[in-house]
Amino acid sequence: MAAASSPSGLRRSIVLKRRPKGEPNADDFEVREDPIPAPAAGEVVTRTIWLSIDPYMRGRLREEQTYAVAIQIGEVMTGETVGEVIASADPAFSAGDIVVGSRGWQTHSVTPGDRLTRISKGAAPLSAYLGVLGMPGATAYAGVTEICKPKAGETFVVSAASGAVGSVAGQVAKRAGARVIGIAGGSEKCLWVQDSLGFDDCVDHRSMDLRRELLAACPNGIDGYFENVGGAVQTAVFDQLNPFARVAMCGMVSQYNQTVMPPGPNLGFVVGKRVLIQGFIVSDRPARLTEWRAMAEPLVADGSLVYREDVIDGLENAPDALAGILGGRNFGKLLVRVSHEGD
Incomplete structure (x- = not known):
């Protein structure tokens, strides 16, 4: 198939200018413009509508290799998007299609068609496919069902409970019959976790005595823990794990901006309590996203799967958004x- 003609206009991209020291800020990035490119055979050009901001992005800014390839100086910052097809050299896609899968902090992306998934308009808000119906939702689903495996009557704890991953993880555990305790930052978030998500209790990690409050919320100990935060929260939870507890290590956001890693906890208790601790990356489980989306779409549509979004307007504000999520200043996904749908 011949390459499609080049769309008119300019593309704006945010590229890495320098590696952040500590918390990233706008000076670590710069905006560049170039003509919107034409797609080669098998490629699709999309106009970005929604850009996802996620804690894992901080790891991509480090020079050393993590589980994913680092962003190099001068490269476009990574991030999943929902966009509208404006030009296609892939017969599977046509102008006007809405797709998820393009990556990058930019107004327009060129992506191989086999990396894109078409979204059915009207099934759910487009933004939901980057949150509850996207990678965060699938991450929660995989970690809870594969590692924590909560059972009826058990106590399940999730940190960052008001966030995109934690809020879904707790709801999945609740559907399994567990008693679910959230940990979140501030009274407003804790109230939302209890009142809107239906958790049995929520502990404020800013409490003067987190350990005591967590003990009061979990008088029978903790059987399953979904870790998103690390640090003092992790220490308080680990103290109260029951024998044969299961811990899904999803993230350690409290450490992402640190230039020197703190000493780890003494994990000697893992032997005596026979605790299962497993780290996981949802990209290792691509089938779980498809499975989760098919199962969760109807639950989002009927309102039984609750989610919240924190929206910032303007591509130029993406660096500030990243700093905000790493500092816990967001409330929801x-x-x-x-841009707007239909622009």
Whole structure:
């Protein structure tokens, strides 16, 4: 198939200018413009509508290799998007299609068609496919069902409970019959976790005595823990794990901005309590996203799966959004609205 003609206009991209020291800020990035490129055979050009901001992005800014390839100086910052097809050299896609899968902090992306998934308009808000119906939702589903495996009557704890991953993890555990305790930052978030998500209790990690409050919320100990935070929260939870507890290590956001890693906890208790601790990356389980989306779409549509979004307008504000999520200043799934549907 011949390459499609080049769309007119300019593309704006945010590239890495320098590696952040500590918390990233706008000076670590710069905006570049170039003509919107034409797609080669098998490629699709999309206009970005929504950009996802996620804690894992901080790891991509480090020079050393993590589980994913680091962003190099001068490269476009990574991030999943929902966009509208404006030009296609892939017969599977046509102008006007809405797709998820393009990556990058930019107004327009060129992506191989086999990396894109078409979204059915009207099934759910488009933004949901970057949160509850996207990678965060699938991450929660995989970690809870594969590692924590909560059972009826058990106590399940999830940190960052008001966030995109934690809020879904707790709801999945609740559906399994567990008693679910959230940990979140501030009274407003804790109230939302209890009142809107239906958790049995929520502990404020800013409490003067987190350990005591967590003990009061979990008088029978903790059987399953979904870890998103690390640090003092992790220490308080680990003290109260029951024998044969299961811990899904999803993230350690409290450490992402640190230049020197703190000493780890003494894990000697893992032997005596026979605790299962497993780290996982949802990209290792691509089938779980498809499975989760098929199962969760109807639950989002009927309102039984609850989610919240924190929206920031303008691509230029993506660096500030990243700093905000790493500092816990977001409330719900953090998104940048790059443009509007139908623009």
